[in-house]
Amino acid sequence: MMDVRPGADFPPDLFHALLSQQMVYRCDADDRIVDVNPAGVRLLGYASAQDLIGTPMADLYASPEDRGYLHSLMREHGAVRDLEVVLRQRDGTLVFVLETAVASPRAEVGDVDSSYWGVMKDISDRVEAQRNQLHTNLELAETNRLLKATQSRLVQQEKLASVGQLAAGLAHEINNPLSFIISNLDTLRSYVTALNRGLSAVEGLIPEDALRDHRQIREEHHLDEIAADLEDLFRESRHGLDHITSVVHSLRTFSRSGIGQSQTMVDLNEALESTLVIARNELKQGITLHRDLSPLPPVSCRADEINQVILNLLLNAVHAIRSRHTDAPGTITVRTLAQPDGVVLEVEDNGPGIASQNLRRVFEPFFTTKPVGEGTGLGLSISYDIVVNRHRGDLSVSSEPGRGARFTVRLPLSGETEET
Ligand SMILES: Nc1ncnc2c1ncn2[C@@H]1O[C@H](COP(=O)(O)OP(=O)(O)O)[C@@H](O)[C@H]1O
Ligand SMILES: [Mg+2]
Known part of the structure; x- marks a missing residue:
């Protein structure tokens, strides 16, 4: 068996706390407060140590079951260092502390007395600062989100603007040739119609004995099919050109090159x-x-x-x-x-x-x-x-x-x- 020298495990924190403004307490085997220093009385919002003596430590915790956790750590390690604990002040205000506890230095080997000493280091300021930081971060995230939304809107408008410039140029380039292609196609169509009519008239003059040769020539050169196809070709071409016209028109509106109508x-x-x-x-x-x-x-x-x-x-x-x-x-x-x-x-x-x-x-x-x-x-x-x-x-x-x-x-x- 080994002697435990009183104070051997006395942590430097405890000495430091005794000299400082930190709460120091001692509790008995039933975990009731036996002694508490003035800093502790202040921390918990009481008038005097007398008000606290005899109070179960668990009652001072915001969640009493946390005290059970501390006990289990004490049983296992004989000491606890800087355990984050939330205490409840007399008026209900919560205080964030780091609790350090050691088995009572007076305990002798074999002593069944499981009382101990503890120090509560107030970290409410730090927690408050962290909470503010979190709040700031949340605000920043929200600002960031708004900025992103604005940015995507700007990008969208920017895109529209640059495509608009491009479109203005394209529309201008395409529009003139397009107009004369459409006009020429219409002329071509009327010429072909006129040509056909003229040919039919000429065919009317072909003498009876040459008609057969004439029909053969028409067949050899597929003239009838071509004549039938021509109409479709003109119609489809015109259809395609109309589509191009509407696209160009859209592009011009898009690029705002159209004549501005007043409001x-x-x-x-x-x-x-x-x-x-x-x-x-x-x-x-x-x-x-x-x-x-x-x-x-x-x-x-x-x-x-x-x-x-x-x-x-x-x-x-x-x-x-x-x-x-x-x-x-x-x-x-x-x-x-x-x-x-x-x-x-x-x-x-x-x-x-x-x-x-x-x-x-x-x-x-x-x-x-x-x-x-x-x-x-x-x-x-x-x-x-x-x-x-x-x-x-x-x-x-x-x-x-x-x-x-x-x-x-x-x-x-x-x-x-x-x-x-
Ligand atoms: N009422 C609608 N229902 C389903 N999809 C639509 C509708 N209106 C637009 N869209 C979608 O948006 C696309 C872009 O539309 P729009 O800019 O008018 O170009 P376009 O009609 O030439 O495709 C369409 O191709 C289609 O996918
Ligand atoms: Mg559309």
Whole structure:
């Protein structure tokens, strides 16, 4: 057996604490306070040591079961160093401390007295500082998130601007040759028609005995088939050119090179009705149109541009419904409503909706999921530019894949809009 010299395990912390402002206590085998220094009385918010003597240590803990944990550590190691503990002051305020405890130095070997000494080092300031730090971090994270959102909006606008410049140049380059190709093609077509007519007239003069040779020559050179084909070729070419024209037109609107129309006071319900007339043909087959319109105050805007936005949204809805390849009835709902500071127009369809990974991208220039030749991917980016940049409004989309999509246009009542 070995003697335990009193004070041998007396930790330097304890000596230090005795001299400092830290709480020092001693408790008996039942873990009730036997003695506590003035710093401890102050720390726990009592008037005198007498108020604390006899109090079970566990009662001073914010969670009494933590005291049980300390006991188990004491049993195992004979001492505990810097255990983080939360104490409850007399008035209920919580104090964060680091508790260091040792078996009572007076305990002799074989002594069943399991009383011990402890020191409580107040770390509330540190915890408070950490909490503030955490709070600051959370605020920073929020600021960061807002910055990112602003940045992605800026990037979007920047993208629109640079594509716009590119588009302006392209549209200009293509537009002139396109006009004379279309004009020449129309002339060519009328010339060919005239030539055919002339040839038929000449054929009328062919004498009876030469008709047979004539027919043979026609066959050898496939003249009849060529004549029949010509009409199709002209029609398809014209079709293709019309498509190019509409793309170029879109590009020009996109690049704002179009002639700026001035702003007028517009009733969005009227704009909607006139656009529905234009889209009537598209809306006819297999689509039910629901109107859910509210009276609106007039808003200052460029009517032709807003009409173009509405048309884009309507046509996209029609295409979406058609793309389902089912006979299930397609429905498009147009909705308007007045808000305190603006007007809202919604176009909603029950088409296939938009996959969540595409939702962010639909407003990007040239983003399209349509087959080559069918979609330009410009409709929504132009619309975004018109509504957001040129009218200080808002254009948003929400969609539940499989259930359809809803596009929402918001225009401010008193929109300081961008000059053309
Ligand atoms: N109502 C809608 N339902 C489902 N998808 C849509 C709808 N409107 C737009 N989209 C998606 O957004 C893409 C971009 O639309 P848009 O800019 O008008 O170009 P485009 O119609 O030429 O493809 C479409 O290709 C389509 O994938
Ligand atoms: Mg479109």
